[in-house]
Amino acid sequence: MKAWGFKEFGNTPFYCFDVPEPKLEEGKVIVKTISAGVNPTDWNTKIGIYPYDIFPFMSGWELCGEVIAEKGTQHNVGDIVYGLINFPEMAGCYAEKVSVNGVDVVPIPNNIPAKKAGALPLVGLSVIQAFDKISAARGKSILITGASGGVGHMAVQHAKNYGLHVIAVASSKNEDFVRGLGAGDFIAYDKEEIKLSGDVDILFDIYKEAFPFEAVKNGGQILTLQERKQQEFKNINYVYHVVNRNADDLLRLTKLIEVRKIIPHISSTFPFSEVEQAIRQVSHAHAKGKIIVDFNLQP
Numbered sequence: 001m002k003a004w005g006f007k008e009f010g011n012t013p014f015y016c017f018d019v020p021e022p023k024l025e026e027g028k029v030i031v032k033t034i035s036a037g038v039n040p041t042d043w044n045t046k047i048g049i050y051p052y053d054i055f056p057f058m059s060g061w062e063l064c065g066e067v068i069a070e071k072g073t074q075h076n077v078g079d080i081v082y083g084l085i086n087f088p089e090m091a092g093c094y095a096e097k098v099s100v101n102g103v104d105v106v107p108i109p110n111n112i113p114a115k116k117a118g119a120l121p122l123v124g125l126s127v128i129q130a131f132d133k134i135s136a137a138r139g140k141s142i143l144i145t146g147a148s149g150g151v152g153h154m155a156v157q158h159a160k161n162y163g164l165h166v167i168a169v170a171s172s173k174n175e176d177f178v179r180g181l182g183a184g185d186f187i188a189y190d191k192e193e194i195k196l197s198g199d200v201d202i203l204f205d206i207y208k209e210a211f212p213f214e215a216v217k218n219g220g221q222i223l224t225l226q227e228r229k230q231q232e233f234k235n236i237n238y239v240y241h242v243v244n245r246n247a248d249d250l251l252r253l254t255k256l257i258e259v260r261k262i263i264p265h266i267s268s269t270f271p272f273s274e275v276e277q278a279i280r281q282v283s284h285a286h287a288k289g290k291i292i293v294d295f296n297l298q299p
């Protein structure tokens, strides 16, 4: 069978390898992949930001697929499931078939087609788990950077679920999109500076290259997805979150999507033959919502 990965770090090609079929083990399911989400971490791994030393490294951390075999799990053959797979160890989700822990996948939301569901676990879990770590009382303000991207477009919606006033940062071309998700105020980073100084209760720090921490008021909170250099923040609750696999959280995400409290947006779909192009596109950091690989899409 075929699977995408790379042989070395750096801005060099990805390859579609011939690899052995996955083996069925106790507690696992074999999934025939239908869709796989594309994330900046796919590119960051390729250029060597993380300390992996496995080559070839098989890319991709999230998927949706059909269970074609299972051993000692709660799943049945024929179930359509999705999940964040094996993160942060190598998972290899850009593969025709993947062996996954039964506990890492759950049935997809009933209002999302399988060809889109593979794009939701990583960003969805990141957002709902991150919000669990802060005090997000109704009426407080939250500044969200990267608000139009994979994580950000769900973060804006989830902030509204908490009754927060959202000030969103993205490029001017995405203003209507982000306001449509629920942002009350919008800052176009390509046209203006973030002039807030000590004004906001919470900063959700998503986009790596900008860190407007001065915007946070005394006694406020910084919730970050970025591993930043240790800094002293006087009287600010600083929380760094890394997404983790958790079936209960995934079921919570499923429910939020089913009741339309989070509506995912997918802007670009690539066929399996173009996984490399999909990862190179996400590397530019201008995805509107998510990018996905649809294994049944013809090139």
Ligand SMILES: NC(=O)c1ccc[n+]([C@@H]2O[C@H](COP(=O)([O-])OP(=O)(O)OC[C@H]3O[C@@H](n4cnc5c(N)ncnc54)[C@H](OP(=O)(O)O)[C@@H]3O)[C@@H](O)[C@H]2O)c1
Pocket (backbone or CB within 6 Å): 039, 040, 041, 122, 123, 126, 145, 146, 147, 148, 149, 150, 151, 152, 169, 170, 171, 172, 174, 189, 206, 207, 208, 209, 210, 224, 225, 226, 241, 242, 243, 282, 284, 285, 286, 287, 288, 289
């Ligand atoms: N810690 C964790 O567990 C975790 C989990 C998920 C993601 N992450 C990290 O979170 C980051 C975002 O991930 P993502 O999937 O949301 O990425 P993405 O889909 O590529 O989104 C990038 C966002 O950044 C904005 N942006 C691009 N250039 C900008 C600039 N110069 N100034 C301000 N904003 C700019 C984009 O807006 P425009 O398109 O409008 O330009 C877009 O909203 C990545 O670094 C990723 O690695 C961490």
